[in-house]
Amino acid sequence: MKRKMMGIVAGWLLVYAGAIEAQTVSGRVVDEAGKPLDAVSVVLQRSDSTFVGAVVTDTTGIFCFDPAVFPYRLVLQHLAYAPKEWTGTSEQTGDIPLTANDRALQEVVVTAERPLVQVEDGKLGYDLSVLAEQRIVNNAFEALAELPGITEKDGTLSLAGASSLTIVLNGKPTTMTASQLETLLRNTPVDRVEKAEVMYSAPPEYHVRGAAINVVLKKATDHSFSGEVSADYRNQYFNDGNANANFRYTTPKLAVDVMYGTANDKKMTKIDLYSRHMLQGQVHDIRNEEEIREKGWVHHLRGAFEYHLDDKNRVDVSYFGSYTPSYKGNSYTTGNFQESLLNKETDKRLHNVSLRYTSGFGLELGGDYTAYRMDNSQQMQVDYTDGSRKSFNLSGGQQIDKYTVYADQSHSLPENWTLGYGLSYDFARSRDYQVYQDVQGAVDAQDTHSDLKEHTADLYVSLGKQFGNGTHFSVSTTGEYYELGNYRRWAFYPQASFLWMIQPEHMLQVSLSSDKTYPDYWSMQSAVSYLDGYSEIHGTPGLRPANQYGLSGTYIWKQKYLLTAFFEHTNDYFTQSPYQASDRLALIYKMQNWDYMRQYGVVANIPFSAGSWYRAKYNALGMRMHQRCDDYFDIPFNRKKWVFVTWLDNTFKVGKHVSFELNGRYQSAAIQGTFDIQPLFNLEAAAKWTFAHEKASISIRGNDLLNTGYPKTEVRFKGQYLDMDNSFYNRSVTIHFVYRFGGYKEKKQKEVDTSRFRL
Structure with a gap:
């Protein structure tokens, strides 16, 4: 028992140390008697049900998401327990109890309208693939022209309320001119773009000032x-x-x-x-x-x-x-x-x-x-x-x-x-x-x-x-x-x-x-x-x-x-x-x-x-x-x-x-x-x-x-x-x-x- 308690304490200390370095969501899953449950599937979603990540609790019942989103929704599932949803806005959820399930699990279907815009760190983020599904576009540049408030005239994009607009590729400056970057984006398929971030005031690490669109290209993940x-x-x-x-x-x-x-x-x-x-x-x-x-x-x-x-x-x-x-x-x-x-x-x-x-x-x-x-x-x-x-x-x-x-x-x-x-x-x-x-x-x-x-x-x-x-x-x-x-x-x-x-x-x-x-x-x-x-x-x-x-x-x-x-x-x-x-x-x-x-x-x-x-x-x-x-x-x-x-x-x-x-x-x-x-x-x-x-x-x-x-x-x-x-x-x-x-x-x-x- 002492060894088990030491493991629980050690686990909580590790979670706390990780939270200092980055924004996390962590907690512990327990049964009705307060005992930790391992192998519980925990899914992290945004408040609109958009998937963010998934983990499994360890032997001490602890789970941790790093990085996390706020506010969030957690979906917890285990074959021997009834599924549970948990919403929160804080980094620590505390103990989340599950109820033993003696009945057969029913099929769970979650439906939600996909949001048009996600707001992260003060930036308006858009999934261009969603816009491409809804509109007739043939390349990344045409997809950018479909963003709210964006218009295109003679190859130039403008943002309503901003006298000038800068296009940034992968969050960093380029020595290419606006017309040269336009040529590149017109030859880039929409599915190569992970997201587009619209900012009325670009952060200084982008090395541009004023209004900007950051085009983030997808990174390598598998073969x-x-x-x-x-x-x-x-x-x-x-x-x-x-x-x-x-x-x-x-x-x-x-x-x-x-x-x-x-x-x-x-x-x-x-x-x-x-x-x-x-x-x-x-x-x-x-x-x-x-x-x-x-x-x-x-x-x-x-x-x-x-x-x-x-x-x-x-x-x-x-x-x-x-x-x-x-x-x-x-x-x-x-x-x-x-x-x-x-x-x-x-x-x-x-x-x-x-x-x-x-x-x-x-x-x-x-x-x-x-x-x-x-x-x-x-x-x-x-x-x-x-x-x-x-x-x-x-x-x-x-x-x-x-x-x-x-x-x-x-x-x-x-x-x-x-x-x-x-x-x-x-x-x-x-x-x-x-x-x-x-x-x-x-x-x-x-x-x-x-x-x-x-x-x-x-x-x-x-x-x-x-x-x-x-x-x-x-x-x-x-x-x-x-x-x-x-x-x-x-x-x-x-x-x-x-x-x-x-x-x-x-x-x-x-x-x-x-x-x-x-x-x-x-x-x-x-x-x-x-x-x-x-x-x-x-x-x-x-x-x-x-x-x-x-x-x-x-x-x-x-x-x-x-x-x-x-x-x-x-x-x-x-x-x-x-x-x-x-x-x-x-x-x-x-x-x-x-x-x-x-x-x-x-x-x-x-x-x-x-x-x-x-x-x-x-x-x-x-x-x-x-x-x-x-x-x-x-x-x-x-x-x-x-x-x-x-x-x-x-x-x-x-x-x-x-x-x-x-x-x-x-x-x-x-x-x-x-x-x-x-x-x-x-x-x-x-x-x-x-x-x-x-x-x-x-x-x-x-x-x-x-x-x-x-x-x-x-x-x-x-x-x-x-x-x-x-x-x-x-x-x-x-x-x-x-x-x-x-x-x-x-x-x-x-x-x-x-x-x-x-x-």
């Missing part, structure tokens, strides 16, 4: 081989398409991913421009119709290797390459002012390599390198209606080398406190050139050569606490040193996040964030480039970074209904806007810093369904915009506007293998600087058929069916008069085919007992 091949056909004036192949091999120790994709791009754009250009007291009516054609092949390659040194230490290495050889385009402009032809040819190459080490004691080390090379040539000829002419040949290029290294350390403290700190260093070098030849006429043929070096060093510290009922808060600050040429600046960026678990069905999340956005390297050059004989693009040396400050609050009901209020203020906001020059007939596009851009409003996300055949998602946004620039050429502005956006997505299931979609989106009139943006409406429809035991599928999607998804814009401001319409043939039809294979899992072989053999 398996799987793959996917797919192909697209698309018609948007021209016919084009792409083909992709993905393969994945895993063992408990390693995983290998290979992806290759190729696309034949063909694009056609038309822009109708009407300009009443005031020059020296005289109005010049200028009407242009610009027709832009582009075509070329694009290739993408990704390889990733993941190796588990042991149960807690892991190394990840990945490579991503993008190659666009001989991408050609031309722009032909006609009208009452000019006839011009611009021919372009571009060659782009990108290589990205990343290395990451994850330890078992909270340390993560990593590095990322991107090499980007772009060479281009242009030949332009303009014949004006007054008989004058200008022409030139131009060759240019850009070479960027960018490095990132980082180190992060986290500690689990007593009472569920966590401490984190880390640092990162970025270095980028951008070398650009632009050289004119065979220049005739009035051309600003200024050759440019630049060599920009950018240094960014960050150091952060964070503190967080998880309470027993699921409430969580974190606070952090990041100090940053930034240097670009002669521009040097120290800055501090505070961040805070608070999640209040009022009840399992009622949650409130509040986030405070600050961020800085840097202009791209090409915009900071002094070069002038030409779109045609009237429109020019001017670089802006000395363009300043934008500083953003945001506050948001999200109420979550039943883990699927979301209501968010937000406020965001951005100093030195920059964007490119057109201006009718006051000294000559030229339309100048130039990136400029504004005094500020401010917006605040409310967005609601409401999903609903009818049985298993119909699912819908309704979103509504109301927002007040305030934009001010006191140094905008010679026409300063201070403009305000209410903007309303509403969209409804509908999915209809016909049997198990056929589904349809009908989606609509409306946006009221908006502003951007001196621009007035007219209302727009986008209607799209889709259908999907799954066959071959759900290994293959064919889908068809029609986008912007009414050709009203791209707005017309106009300027009526302080003598500026400009109309632009690029709504020509924006509707598209895409047919997608995918076939998944593999899923092989190595069978476990029965081991031969050789314990009594002499080997």
